[in-house]
Amino acid sequence: xxxxxxxxxxxxxxxxxxxxxxxxxxxxxxxxxxxxxxxxxxxxxxxxxxxxxxxxxxxxxxxxxxxxxxxxxxxxxxxxxxxxxxxxxxxxxx
Numbered sequence: 003x004x005x006x007x008x009x010x011x012x013x014x015x016x017x018x019x020x021x022x023x024x025x026x027x028x029x030x031x032x033x034x035x036x037x038x039x040x041x042x043x044x045x046x047x048x049x050x051x052x053x054x055x056x057x058x059x060x061x062x063x064x065x066x067x068x069x070x071x072x073x074x075x076x077x078x079x080x081x082x083x084x085x086x087x088x089x090x091x092x093x094x095x096x
Contacts, residue, residue, distance in 0.1 A: 014060070017045065017053035025063060025086050033066060033083035054084055062087060 014022070020043055028034050040050040057063035064087055067080045 014056055015053055017043075017049055018056040021050060021053045022057060022062065022086075025057075025084060028085065031085055031088065033085050035081055035083050037081075039084070057084075 021039060024039055024043060025034060036047060036050055036054070039054075040047050043050070054063060054065070058065060063084050066083045066085075068083065070079060070081045071077065072079050
């Protein structure tokens with residue numbers, strides 16, 4: 003049997019569902035950094051990144067990387083932020 007599931011009927015992991023709800027708590031297209039997502043859900047960064055990849059693949063979340071300075075060392079690094087895509091944000095708020 004060939005798997006012909008579309009993106010809309012794709013099954014997400016429990017972690018992806020939890021992250022989807024966490025992102026829905028930030029309305030108006032607010033960017034949320036990965037650190038605050040895994041801290042609030044009690045997960046580690048690896049678990050969150052895998053679930054975020056599921057959401058990005060389905061077109062439900064988008065990613066942005068910003069350069070920043072580490073507060074501890076002063077070295078330049080990058081921070082990754084996520085938010086729901088525009089059409090999914092309006093559906094999640096409804």
